[in-house]
Amino acid sequence: MAARCVSLWTRLPICAQRSQVLRPIHRLLSSPGTVAADTRREEQSLGIAETGSEDRTPKKRFSEVQKERREQAQRTVLILCPNKISEKKFLKYLSQHGPINNHFFFESFGLYAVVEFCQKESVASLQSVTRLSVGTEAVIPFRSRFFNLKLKNPPSQTSEQSCIPCSNQSSPSSKKLFELLCNAESVDDQLNTLLKEFQLTEENTKLRYLTCSLIEDIAAAYFPYCEIRPFGSSVNGFGKLGCDLDMLLDLDEIGKSSAHKTSGNFLMEFQVKNVASERIATQKILSVIGECLDHFGPGCVGVQKILNARCPLVRFSHQASGFQCDLTANNRIALKSSELLYIYSALDSRVRALVFSIRCWARAHSLTSSIPGAWITNFSLTMMVIFFLQRRSPPVLPTLDYLRTLADAEDKCIIEGHNCTFICDLNRIKPSENTETLELLLKEFFEYFGNFAFNKNSINIRQGREQNKPESSPLHIQNPFETSLNISKNVSQSQLQKFVDLARESAWILHQEDKDHPSPSSNQPWGLAALLLPSVANSMSHAKKKKKKPANERVKNLLESIKSSSTENSTNTSGKRTDSTQA
């Protein structure tokens, strides 16, 4: 899904000097939060595949990760803290309500703490001694798990205060990323560096599940058996820091929850409001939840009810966490798509590095945009990478049909008539025998799509082979579950051509570098860094290779690029994303 808040994906400055950055790369692996020591182990156990390691410890199923994270989030609280606070005293104060499993601080509009108790009961204990604020203003007396810690006696400026280590919740600046890339040892190292800088941290993932859990509290007030689950980039392995938080209100559990015991001739049902369709039911439920978020939800601002979209949603900003949230309902195919991507992202450590780099490359050249239009989407790019990796010999990734053949009875899943069955246990999928380097795969990716017969062939990860296009859209990528749909139906011929041109040029740059053996010690940007430069389409010495674009096309692209950059940091201005296939 497109992100709106990360300006880093725009063109990088050319001025970066490799020599300015000397930090070792392994530094990037440890989170600056207070729980850094635990982070790596937890990343493993909770499904964040670590780059580079070919660790073969059992990987958790998507559903297991979601369940554990949700349970974890339910015993977690969010606390707005005074700027000057002693961490030790803070923890001691909270420990009165029970042992703390984990905590970290982060900065947003103020200093926030995320505190995970060992037991859920501790949250209720904390709430029981929490008061409603008594200020000059009136308040909505809503009691959530979002607190405001105050000091009775604010410390004087001179008193000593320990400095709180803050977990970083945003991606590096363009300048810093560029420096890191130029300082890398190899192209492989560059791709892994980019991944490490942009991927969701353990803390950020926790914050996402916590935000869902806080919203779930609001929905659960009326629908006790509902679940609010993150889907899309927050959980599919391909999310980057700052990406939107897509949430799904799952009411399906409600129907299942009551084991209906029949007795004699009687049948007891809840008296409920009947509506003409599931869609109307969804709209009404989202409408009320939207009202609640708007009027009661602490920190929920800019609530928009977009109920007439194909997939009705409520969009809002969660101020404390800084997440732009989209809440939809009963959108189960989207959740299944997330699971599929999660499996692909976790199967081989090269997948995420390649996808992150391709997405970053596309963003740098304005091939993708946060506003809807004729652009290619991140989801489409991901499908192209997966498809490309299925086409290698031996394949890096299996086809979806193969994953389906591995499925057992409990994996069976039919949603709205679509067969969404595939194996859910990662550990039962044989690792790839392909040993190609990331550098080679990157180069080959550009080669492959620089020469793909888009005019007649369709991309589909289900079969993992080129097929005749069933319709005339310039780019045809089959929706993996709703197979009659083309996920890139929106892409125009000119945008596709731009993609092809840039792919060819990038392949050429990498090829040239191979021949010229550019030295990492030179001051020239190289490898991935070179590919992200704005000059790639114009300034390199390969103008002869491409058909010269007409001037008006270039002006149009420039305008698009400016437009997309200017909207990237604004919230709530972009149009509706209605694609239920978002994963």
Next chain:
Amino acid sequence: MAARCVSLWTRLPICAQRSQVLRPIHRLLSSPGTVAADTRREEQSLGIAETGSEDRTPKKRFSEVQKERREQAQRTVLILCPNKISEKKFLKYLSQHGPINNHFFFESFGLYAVVEFCQKESVASLQSVTRLSVGTEAVIPFRSRFFNLKLKNPPSQTSEQSCIPCSNQSSPSSKKLFELLCNAESVDDQLNTLLKEFQLTEENTKLRYLTCSLIEDIAAAYFPYCEIRPFGSSVNGFGKLGCDLDMLLDLDEIGKSSAHKTSGNFLMEFQVKNVASERIATQKILSVIGECLDHFGPGCVGVQKILNARCPLVRFSHQASGFQCDLTANNRIALKSSELLYIYSALDSRVRALVFSIRCWARAHSLTSSIPGAWITNFSLTMMVIFFLQRRSPPVLPTLDYLRTLADAEDKCIIEGHNCTFICDLNRIKPSENTETLELLLKEFFEYFGNFAFNKNSINIRQGREQNKPESSPLHIQNPFETSLNISKNVSQSQLQKFVDLARESAWILHQEDKDHPSPSSNQPWGLAALLLPSVANSMSHAKKKKKKPANERVKNLLESIKSSSTENSTNTSGKRTDSTQA
């Protein structure tokens, strides 16, 4: 408060024959519900003062009644039943979830059962085996205490089915009332008969508390410590069958609930939405609850949010119970006014009989109306009756100032700067030594107000004596708590004059009857029945006594009368009642 649904309070037909009705009056005391045997005892214990009895068993405080009724309602469920059902099997089926304390059936849009379990847990047990309906339509999966019982095998027409005794939830027809009155033994008997026919039954009171409790469930989803309490005529002793159900959302308990433990230098508060004023907070909360009622609330229809009124409210119809509901918030003076009227209604058995008859008389002559306007209100009439009873010698009722002198420390109550203190323990108020009959009091009431110096004097129950009017409104009745307000500011000179004329005429009729000794065995309407006849203002032989009204005035009254009759049965058409003094 004005009622909209009771057409009985319009002019009675003249055709009634006393001889047609032979039912003994004591029949009216027993409710036709299945719990009739318990009803009288419960009426005593839960604050329904029984007419005529000078029972001196301890009477419960208003707050005790409210608390007990609320607790009772919380373990009660509402069930829509098939039309043909065996009561025995029904009770056996429900008893699986725990012992049943009480139950009754009533007819509305279908056959409904109100079932009160002995324990609250039984409700949860029933809910746990209740399913969401599976029909052709989509549903809002909201799990309330309102159920729909179905038969797996509907009985054939020929199969035997026990006939379910239904509790009556509406007042008698005009014809029937007239017959009952004409068949009474005396005027006192007539007044008591009218009271018994129109007063809220035990079942209707239960249904009112249950309806509040069902709405409380919806509000409590977000405000766990809130209470929704009935106020006004539903609880003040003066409500008649079919009257509106006024509810008050009490959020005050929320602030009190958390015993804030401070520890060290920290102070934990809930992160909440701040708004500019209490009024805005109330509006927002009522707005969301209105949305919930509209979209989720089973049986809640015609939801109107009237948030810009002086006292913001949500108006809706609760279909099953048939109540027109008005939900306000934090309107504590109104609740205190209800308590005061409750005390006056319970202090002496004559009070309610007199108030009911005067209200019925006023309604019959279109002195009151369900639509807002220059008419006198039921609340004003009640205050006039109370004031009149304070003026008797010896007084039937004590003054409010006297009730205040009896108050002890825990009775102290200041709301928004107004002293609302009075004694809450009924049993500590000495009974009246006045032994006048209802007949005499009725006649004297008409005499008193037929000759009251409305032009210069004000009515106030606080001091129980006539005072100079502080302003020039035709009718001045001091608000008992907000003493600078006139509760009858809306009454026009012509409406007041109409009241005075009718009072004089009614006094004259009763006086004439005294002299003529009309026989109850004659076919002529007599006593209270005669007073309710439309002809009273025109057809009696005392036209000389009153100043002839101009023709246009009579036409206007006729139009008003038609207008008010035609709106009486319609819901949601009347304008906003914003008077916070409604009691």
